[in-house]
Amino acid sequence: MKQIRFHGRGGQGAVMASELLCHALVREGNYGQSIPAYGFERRGAPLEAFVKLDDKPIRERTQVYEPDGIIVLDATLTTQIPVFHGMKQNGFAILNSRKKITLEEIPGNVEILATIDANRVALDVFNAPITNTIMLGAFASATGLVQLDSLTACIAEYFPQKIVEKNLQAVKRGFNEVLITKRTIPLQKVK
Structure with missing residues (x-):
């Protein structure tokens, strides 16, 4: 099972993104689960949302404590809360950031x-x-866990018609x- 944790702020659409991703994953023949986790439930407050993906039914309905990857919709959260906490080895991080971030600036398990x-x-x-x-478009490009066509089909189905075209443009631009960087493992000397 793959587990993804979204970090965002109230009003940014993190919960909607997790639901949309879950629908796109199911559209591709997977099993998916989307779980929101609200704190103070007010605009601007930090919140998390979770997506679980598997090729068989998902029975447990819990938060994600050890994600395979994270999607951070607000760059300021990286300095305010431990967004990388609990990440599994060889994970992925999809970050909204204006500044250039290098692999040296983030935990080694990414x-x-x-x-x-x-x-x-x-x-x-x-x-x-x-x-x-x-951010969903960036996730699709970086991980290959969902196809762009599945995301665009779900956007067309689930969003009100008046905002579909702009969201299609947004997911494609994402x-x-x-910018995708992959960590390379240094070669070990043969003993």
């Missing part, structure tokens, strides 16, 4: 680092800092504009 200035893209597309579909 194998794939994907960064995108999703706020800039969101302001271009929506005229508001709503980064959820942009997919195409993400």
Whole structure:
């Protein structure tokens, strides 16, 4: 089972992104589960959402404490809460960040680092800092765990018609504009 933890703030669409990702995964023939976890339930407050993915039914309905990867919709959260806590070895991190982040700046258990200035893209597309579909596009590009076509089909089905086109543009830009870095394991000398 793959487990993904979303970190965002109330109003940024992290819960919607987790639900949309779950629908896209199921569309591809997987089993998926989306679980929101709210704190103070107010706009701007940190929150988490979780997605579980497997090729067989998922029975447990718990939060994700040891994720295979994280998706961080708000870069300021990386300095305010322990977003990397509990991550499994060889994990992935999809970060919304304006600044260039290197693998040396993040924990060693992160194998794939994907960064995108999703706020800039969101302001271009929506005229508001709503980064959820942009981050899903970046996730699809960086991990290959879901296809872009599945995400776009779900956006067309689940979003109100008046915002479908902008969200399709956002997810495609996230997919195409993400910067992906993979950690290479140094060669060991043969003894």
